[in-house]
Amino acid sequence: MKQENKRTSHQATPEVSPAVIKRLPRYFRYLRELIRNGKLRISSGELSKMMHVTASQIRQDLNCFGGFGQQGYGYNVNYLYAKICEILGVGEGYTAVVIGAGNLGRALVRSPMFEKRGVDILAMFDVDPLIIGQTVGDVKVHDMAELEKFCEHHRVDIAVLTLPKNRLHEVAERVNALGIPGIWNFTGGEPDIADSDIVIENVHIGDSLMTLCYELRSREYAAEEN
Amino acid sequence: MKQENKRTSHQATPEVSPAVIKRLPRYFRYLRELIRNGKLRISSGELSKMMHVTASQIRQDLNCFGGFGQQGYGYNVNYLYAKICEILGVGEGYTAVVIGAGNLGRALVRSPMFEKRGVDILAMFDVDPLIIGQTVGDVKVHDMAELEKFCEHHRVDIAVLTLPKNRLHEVAERVNALGIPGIWNFTGGEPDIADSDIVIENVHIGDSLMTLCYELRSREYAAEEN
DNA sequence: TAGATTGTTAATCGATTAACAATC
DNA sequence: TAGATTGTTAATCGATTAACAATC
Numbered sequence: 001m002k003q004e005n006k007r008t009s010h011q012a013t014p015e016v017s018p019a020v021i022k023r024l025p026r027y028f029r030y031l032r033e034l035i036r037n038g039k040l041r042i043s044s045g046e047l048s049k050m051m052h053v054t055a056s057q058i059r060q061d062l063n064c065f066g067g068f069g070q071q072g073y074g075y076n077v078n079y080l081y082a083k084i085c086e087i088l089g090v091g092e093g094y095t096a097v098v099i100g101a102g103n104l105g106r107a108l109v110r111s112p113m114f115e116k117r118g119v120d121i122l123a124m125f126d127v128d129p130l131i132i133g134q135t136v137g138d139v140k141v142h143d144m145a146e147l148e149k150f151c152e153h154h155r156v157d158i159a160v161l162t163l164p165k166n167r168l169h170e171v172a173e174r175v176n177a178l179g180i181p182g183i184w185n186f187t188g189g190e191p192d193i194a195d196s197d198i199v200i201e202n203v204h205i206g207d208s209l210m211t212l213c214y215e216l217r218s219r220e221y222a223a224e225e226n
Numbered sequence: 227m228k229q230e231n232k233r234t235s236h237q238a239t240p241e242v243s244p245a246v247i248k249r250l251p252r253y254f255r256y257l258r259e260l261i262r263n264g265k266l267r268i269s270s271g272e273l274s275k276m277m278h279v280t281a282s283q284i285r286q287d288l289n290c291f292g293g294f295g296q297q298g299y300g301y302n303v304n305y306l307y308a309k310i311c312e313i314l315g316v317g318e319g320y321t322a323v324v325i326g327a328g329n330l331g332r333a334l335v336r337s338p339m340f341e342k343r344g345v346d347i348l349a350m351f352d353v354d355p356l357i358i359g360q361t362v363g364d365v366k367v368h369d370m371a372e373l374e375k376f377c378e379h380h381r382v383d384i385a386v387l388t389l390p391k392n393r394l395h396e397v398a399e400r401v402n403a404l405g406i407p408g409i410w411n412f413t414g415g416e417p418d419i420a421d422s423d424i425v426i427e428n429v430h431i432g433d434s435l436m437t438l439c440y441e442l443r444s445r446e447y448a449a450e451e452n
Numbered sequence: 453t454a455g456a457t458t459g460t461t462a463a464t465c466g467a468t469t470a471a472c473a474a475t476c
Numbered sequence: 477t478a479g480a481t482t483g484t485t486a487a488t489c490g491a492t493t494a495a496c497a498a499t500c
Contacts, residue, residue: 025433089443107329207251
């Protein structure tokens with residue numbers, strides 16, 4: 001029973017490896033750039049040079065989702081982009097609310113990131129009376145107390161959490177109770193919501209800074225060895 | 227010549243695998259929390275439950291850098307934290323400048339992230355005359371034209387790039403020419419600086435959003451199958 | 453000493469790369 | 477047709493897990 005999952009006809013999600021999934025957004029970005037530059041077709045070899053990965057990996061990755069190329073020709077850039085978008089849910093019309101209207105929340109809302117990926121920010125929420133009622137870009141900041149009411153009238157797919165870590169657990173529970181299926185978590189904490197199949201994506205920007213520091217430090221040592 | 231790198235006595239950086247390095251900041255975070263909670267000792271088994279990874283992995287990871295534990299006892303939390311900090315360069319006194327004083331740059335400067343990791347933000351730079359001279363937190367915004375002069379008087383380890391993508395290449399070249407050894411790049415582009423061993427860490431927050439969307443979409447499919 | 457838990461080796465698993473037949 | 481490049485299988489490589497002897 002467990003062994004027969006080799007792509008039966010309508011298994012829509014044939015369990016693609018996490019390593020491949022993590023690379024998809026990068027293909028998305030490079031394909032956008034190719035389109036912007038008016039490029040119509042590309043081979044795995046050419047793309048491999050641009051992206052600094054092997055051509056083999058590109059072909060393997062894409063083939064997890066189907067044969068998007070054509071032998072002897074390569075890949076049609078627009079078609080491939082459309083497929084990647086489809087896989088990543090761009091164009092599904094996902095919606096988001098941002099909970100926490102501090103510096104980070106505001107910076108996110110003002111960035112073109114969501115729009116580029118087809119995610120619509122419906123509203124922001126905060127507890128600070130001085131902030132409630134303000135507008136960030138063209139997004140209104142609501143009273144956090146009205147989150148439940150808001151969700152009665154709007155389908156929300158993603159809750160973006162940019163609030164202080166100490167309120168994370170409480171808010172995550174509320175979000176989960178509302179049936180919002182996804183959390184994009186910037187608080188620095190890592191919520192554990194029992195008995196829920198909510199999707200949580202934790203962002204730890206600081207981890208990236210530390211990786212950089214680690215590398216700096218290694219170089220120092222390497223330099224000392226001479 | 228290439229094959230003899232199996233930990234000769236003073237090879238200070240014995241080539242730890244990238245997978246391990248990526249996990250170090252997470253240990254850093256959890257250890258801070260343990261300290262905050264007053265925990266003095268922890269076993270790999272206990273930590274494994276907290277972090278949702280195998281105890282085996284924890285022991286393997288830590289042993290890449292030395293035997294930090296004690297048989298029959300576990301790990302001394304404070305000692306382990308000190309070691310991880312040392313490995314990650316916390317306490318090296320690294321310094322940074324933030325180039326681009328827009329929403330993201332300001333949000334970063336105001337966050338406690340740098341301080342927590344022992345990185346000191348010396349200054350911000352921007353090209354907008356309306357912004358130059360302002361203060362963000364306690365960091366002053368300088369004219370971008372004065373970057374070179376500033377670096378004559380200060381040792382800068384990291385350039386945090388939060389400027390528009392179209393200026394990335396130009397600025398990255400300037401940063402490189404100044405001998406700044408590290409770039410923390412938020413522009414969305416991926417700079418290619420030839421003939422340089424500058425360390426570049428690219429941050430693509432949007433990639434994480436897309437991974438979340440991918441997961442949401444998979445769940446939808448899974449739900450449809452019933 | 454007995455119990456616990458590390459450090460470390462060996463076994464397994466997964467991901468990447470190489471190679472090439474299929475085919476446009 | 478000849479040339480190019482994919483799709484896909486097989487080989488390699490690296491990372492994770494399991495197991496257990498060392499030892500506190």
